[in-house]
Amino acid sequence: MTLLALFSMMIFGSAFWTLVLALDDIPPITLAFLRAFIAAVFMMLMYLFLGLVLGRKGWLKKERFLYAGLKDRKNIVLVIGTAFFGMVLPNIMQNVGMLMMDPSSTSSLASLIQGIGPIFTIFLAWIFLKERLGIWKIIGLLIAIPCMIVLTIYTKEGLSIGSDAAIGGILNLLTAMSYAVSGILLKMVLNKGADPVSLLGLNSAFGALLLLPITLGVWILSIEEPIGYFSISLTSGLSLFYLSVCVYAVAAIIWYKVIRSGDLSRVIFFIFLLPVFSVLLGYLLLGERLEVVQLLAGGLLLFGIWVSQRSKKDNKPQPLRPPKV
Numbered sequence: 001m002t003l004l005a006l007f008s009m010m011i012f013g014s015a016f017w018t019l020v021l022a023l024d025d026i027p028p029i030t031l032a033f034l035r036a037f038i039a040a041v042f043m044m045l046m047y048l049f050l051g052l053v054l055g056r057k058g059w060l061k062k063e064r065f066l067y068a069g070l071k072d073r074k075n076i077v078l079v080i081g082t083a084f085f086g087m088v089l090p091n092i093m094q095n096v097g098m099l100m101m102d103p104s105s106t107s108s109l110a111s112l113i114q115g116i117g118p119i120f121t122i123f124l125a126w127i128f129l130k131e132r133l134g135i136w137k138i139i140g141l142l143i144a145i146p147c148m149i150v151l152t153i154y155t156k157e158g159l160s161i162g163s164d165a166a167i168g169g170i171l172n173l174l175t176a177m178s179y180a181v182s183g184i185l186l187k188m189v190l191n192k193g194a195d196p197v198s199l200l201g202l203n204s205a206f207g208a209l210l211l212l213p214i215t216l217g218v219w220i221l222s223i224e225e226p227i228g229y230f231s232i233s234l235t236s237g238l239s240l241f242y243l244s245v246c247v248y249a250v251a252a253i254i255w256y257k258v259i260r261s262g263d264l265s266r267v268i269f270f271i272f273l274l275p276v277f278s279v280l281l282g283y284l285l286l287g288e289r290l291e292v293v294q295l296l297a298g299g300l301l302l303f304g305i306w307v308s309q310r311s312k313k314d315n316k317p318q319p320l321r322p323p324k325v
Contacts, residue, residue: 004254006273011251013277016107017286018239018247019098025236027224028095033215036087036207038244043201046249068198070189078189079199080206086182087207090175092214097171100164105288109151111278112290112298113172116148119305120180128184136307144304148173150297200252275302 022031051060063069067076094114098106119141126133152169189199219226232240275298282288290298 008251008254009273010277011247012255013111013274014281015243015247016098016111016278017282017288018242019095019110020107020286022236022239022243023095023099025230025232026240027218027230028099029092029211029215029218030224030227031095031240032088032091033208033211034240035091035244035248036204036211038241039204039248040201040208042245042249043204047201064195064198066202068189068202069193069195071193075189075192075194078185078192079194079202080210082182082185082189082199083203083206084210085178085185087203088210088214090178090182091207091211093171093178094175097168097175100168100171102165105282105290105294107286108279108282108288108290109169109294110172111275111282112294112301113148113151113169114176114179115275115298115301115305116144116173117176117179117183119144119148120177121183124180124184125187140304140307142304143307144301147297147301147304151294151301154291154293154297197253200249204248 026034047060050056051058058064067073068079070076070079094110098110101109122133122137123141126137152173153166186199190196215224218224279288279290279298
């Protein structure tokens with residue numbers, strides 16, 4: 001399971017530099033819609049393959065195909081919430097934000113800023129799920145929050161709130177907050193007996209449906225060019241496929257398998273490797289460079305997250321959402 005966990009984190013980490021390549025040709029909101037649509041089609045084909053080719057008819061039952069195994073159909077509202085906060089809102093903010101950030105360090109900095117996600121999840125779980133906020137979590141918050149602020153508004157010219165790069169950083173920070181809300185909703189859905197793999201399919205389907213009118217709106221208002229009016233290079237096309245299938249579907253399924261096979265306290269460590277892989281890949285493949293201040297803030301941020309997970313009493317095994325980009 002260790003190798004599977006490392007493999008999934010490498011895929012999740014690679015999503016940031018792949019996004020940079022995809023955004024070279026594809027407008028941000030259109031890219032968000034295409035990712036959700038392709039992921040939904042892939043998941044549907046996977047269900048049909050499992051049911052018709054492999055003879056696993058359970059995958060084609062309405063209870064699993066349309067409701068992810070949820071007995072109370074009213075809980076589908078929570079699934080729609082996870083799609084909105086886990087796919088629609090964060091993908092739009094992340095794509096737009098990354099276009100505004102310093103191109104010399106876009107993927108690396110975005111991954112570090114979004115590394116604050118577990119801290120937001122801890123805070124929201126304390127408010128909405130009544131989970132215990134122990135001393136280690138409080139210390140972790142106190143370490144991570146100043147680092148988060150520095151990473152968000154720091155540019156080569158120093159601290160700047162009004163610059164495009166700072167606004168892009170703030171959008172990526174809001175992306176992490178949206179993912180944290182999605183994580184809380186997803187935990188509630190899983191606790192109600194939903195099947196994780198079926199949830200991935202429903203999330204992508206609802207995400208595509210919710211993004212469709214938004215995408216049509218930006219096309220009609222000429223904010224973005226519609227499909228057919230811009231050319232997609234082979235690199236951007238392959239990046240889109242990778243983001244839709246390999247990152248969202250395959251890596252997420254692998255991560256769920258890892259989570260379900262071991263204690264959270266043992267596998268949570270691998271999430272800390274996501275920004276590490278992203279920064280390394282950004283350096284090797286895109287030639288990105290981070291400022292010394294950003295590297296120090298990023299390192300302290302990861303340390304703060306690690307500190308927040310120190311208490312064994314506060315970190316009992318529980319369902320966990322996969323990391324998102």
